[in-house]
Amino acid sequence: MPLSCIVFDCDGVILESVNVKTEAFARVAEPFGCEVRDRLVAYHLENGGVSRYKKFEWMFREVLGREISSDELNELGRRYAEYAFEGVLNAQLVPGAYDAITAWHGCVPMYVCSGAPHEELTHILHERGLSRFFAGIYGSPPGKSELLAKVVKLADVDPATTVMVGDSKTDLRAAEDVGTLFYGRGDTFAGGTHPWGDDLTGLSAWLETLAAD
Known part of the structure; x- marks a missing residue:
């Protein structure tokens, strides 16, 4: 063939760079509590290759019970990029x-x-x-x-x-x-x-x- x-x-x-990004997801979700953090990390690991924004939408909808606003989505994306970028660049x-x-x-x-x-x-x-x-x-x-x-x-x-x-x-x-x-x-x-x-x-x-x- x-x-x-x-x-x-x-x-x-x-x-x-997978571990770097896993740690970044954990840091972003930490302010929402340990359960939210752990569920997001588990979802992230189960759904590699899915956009970070889709994962944050899932966290709000399925774990927090409401839809995420565009401002919230952009802010979480910004924080995630801040935490992950340097680690990925040096992976x-x-x-x-x-x-x-x-x-x-x-x-x-x-x-x-x-x-x-x-x-x-x-x-x-x-x-x-x-x-x-x-x-x-x-x-x-x-x-x-x-x-x-x-x-x-x-x-x-x-x-x-x-x-x-x-x-x-x-x-x-x-x-x-x-x-x-x-x-x-x-x-x-x-x-x-x-x-x-x-x-x-x-x-x-x-x-x-x-x-x-």
Whole structure:
């Protein structure tokens, strides 16, 4: 099977930034009480790849029992970015990520699709010297499935020969929605039908096998 395109999530796939963002969610929710904080953190961990704004909307609606105002949403988003940005900017690379990205650069088009806000995402990848490897970088909004569908359309590739590399169920659902292949980072995917690894040290070899079929 030919390999026509590779799409990476960012947090937990390129950068080891999941814990940084988890701590930022906890800090933002702390003033609302321990129960609210813990429920938001649990929801965040269960829904990686979902926009932070969607998570704050969920917190207000499902935990606090009311809709969040636009001013409240913007303020929580601002505080979250303040807490998380520096940590993400300095986060370590996921083992194997840089090797895979550089190995496949120039061979097939590569993209980033992330639940992080678009401007913040592009700034971080630029500052880390990684943006040059990608044909396009796309953050939220919209959601992950819509972003992945957009990439497949822009790249003019067959989804069946496109690989989504992700670390969350949101990433997997996007791949299933769009009809791409999937490679998972983390034991969330253990026992499933998709290839996965504790990190990305095995990704490039798997891609080579895929491209050779």
